[in-house]
Amino acid sequence: MNNHRHIPVAEPKIGERELELVSDCVRSGWVSSKGKYVNQFEQNFAEFCGVKYGVATFNGTIALHLVLAALNIGAGDEVIVPSLTFVATANAVAYTGATPIFVDSEPETWNIDPAAIEAAITPRTKAIIPVHLYGHPADMDAINAIARRHNLWVIEDAAEAHGAKYRGKPAGSLGDAAIFSFMGNKIITTGEGGVVVTDDQSLAERCFFLQNHARQPDSPYWHTEIGFNYRMTNLQAALGVAQLEQIDEFIAIRRRNAAHYMARLGDVPGLVIPPQAEWAETVYWMFAPLITPEFGLDRDTVMAKLRERGIESRPFFGCVHQMPMYDSGQSLPVAEKLSVQGINLPSGTTLSAADIDFVCDVLIEMRR
Ligand SMILES: *Cc1c(COP(=O)(O)O)cnc(C)c1O
Numbered sequence: 001m002n003n004h005r006h007i008p009v010a011e012p013k014i015g016e017r018e019l020e021l022v023s024d025c026v027r028s029g030w031v032s033s034k035g036k037y038v039n040q041f042e043q044n045f046a047e048f049c050g051v052k053y054g055v056a057t058f059n060g061t062i063a064l065h066l067v068l069a070a071l072n073i074g075a076g077d078e079v080i081v082p083s084l085t086f087v088a089t090a091n092a093v094a095y096t097g098a099t100p101i102f103v104d105s106e107p108e109t110w111n112i113d114p115a116a117i118e119a120a121i122t123p124r125t126k127a128i129i130p131v132h133l134y135g136h137p138a139d140m141d142a143i144n145a146i147a148r149r150h151n152l153w154v155i156e157d158a159a160e161a162h163g164a165k166y167r168g169k170p171a172g173s174l175g176d177a178a179i180f181s182f183m184g185n186k187i188i189t190t191g192e193g194g195v196v197v198t199d200d201q202s203l204a205e206r207c208f209f210l211q212n213h214a215r216q217p218d219s220p221y222w223h224t225e226i227g228f229n230y231r232m233t234n235l236q237a238a239l240g241v242a243q244l245e246q247i248d249e250f251i252a253i254r255r256r257n258a259a260h261y262m263a264r265l266g267d268v269p270g271l272v273i274p275p276q277a278e279w280a281e282t283v284y285w286m287f288a289p290l291i292t293p294e295f296g297l298d299r300d301t302v303m304a305k306l307r308e309r310g311i312e313s314r315p316f317f318g319c320v321h322q323m324p325m326y327d328s329g330q331s332l333p334v335a336e337k338l339s340v341q342g343i344n345l346p347s348g349t350t351l352s353a354a355d356i357d358f359v360c361d362v363l364i365e366m367r368r
Helices: 018-027 036-049 058-071 088-095 114-120 139-151 199-211 234-244 247-265 299-308 334-342 353-366
Strands: 053-055 077-081 099-103 125-128 151-159 177-181 194-198 219-223
Touching: 018 234, 036 194, 036 234, 053 058, 053 114, 053 199, 053 234, 058 088, 058 151, 058 177, 058 194, 058 199, 077 088, 088 139, 088 199, 114 139, 125 139, 139 151, 194 199, 234 247, 247 353, 299 353
Parallel strands: 077 099, 077 125, 125 151, 151 177
Antiparallel strands: 053 194, 177 194
16 A cells, blocks of 8 residues: 555656757747747647647637637627536636536537537527537537537537547537647647637637737737737747647557556446547547446545545546536536546556556456
8 A cells, every 4th residue: 555656647748849949939039929839839730630720829718718709709699518528618608798508418428419409509599619528529510510500600629639530520620610728738738728720711810810909910009899818928839839749649649548448447347438439539638437336436435545546536527507607407417427427547648558557456456
């Protein structure tokens, strides 16, 4: 029992190349949001997603706020979101003055249930924000078909799904626009950071305009709208350019780690391995199984027992529809069950095969 092992739930891999580009940025003096790395990062990341435009932002939450604002979504509007997501998805809607409308998850993929979206649509609905939870894409054909029928925008919250694919097409290219996050525990990091990606030139231009205090190119201190300072710094982007060079390797590591977990845990009773729909290529941002009653211990007990052995884990996100600021007494049974049963096991880029074996040994052992 007396071991000093510490296995973090997610740790970024940052090396010499990051140091080189960030140092270059510091030496150049271009540390705010002007400088070559911002443009380079925007272009490279858009290309990675198979779309034309990227607008880099200071974090993923404001990327979502920015694109909603650019689509003129605001007070009196409704935006459909899953309840089982990081709270930022709903908060970004609330920042605009619009109301987030919560929809249940589907049992097959744990993502927003397309069948439940249609019932949540009203004359006020303006957009749907599917979230690719833990790296597994949402069922985008079904969602886009509903959106087309009702004339709604579709904005992917792909904060957890860099490189995930839906029927062969990359996350970020599956709706009208998408956002990603580059926070320290995401698949690649810029420290904090985010991006809006889209194929829509006028939407991208409006995002650039609004993120820069609605600054007119020809009269820099005359503003005709209330904009924001949501820009990414060149420092962040330098880190991002270096990270993006390695993204295929980082994703391969996550898939390999997930395969290792599944080989070890696939037939443990009461431990449900995360889904991968036949049309999906998930990137396992988090290796996220469920602990069901058959396991014999509940999720929180499992987390406590892992912690005793130096293994960090996380519970699934809380259901946002039950949080005090959004609670209207709504019941979303699938999301609620997933939220209390789900666990994120160590999933970072620096995780070793021995670490995974240790986590699996501890999990298997604790059932006895
Ligand atoms: C991380 C995350 C965000 C927000 O990203 P930040 O960069 O931390 O602001 C938004 N949505 C989801 C689903 C996330 O996981």
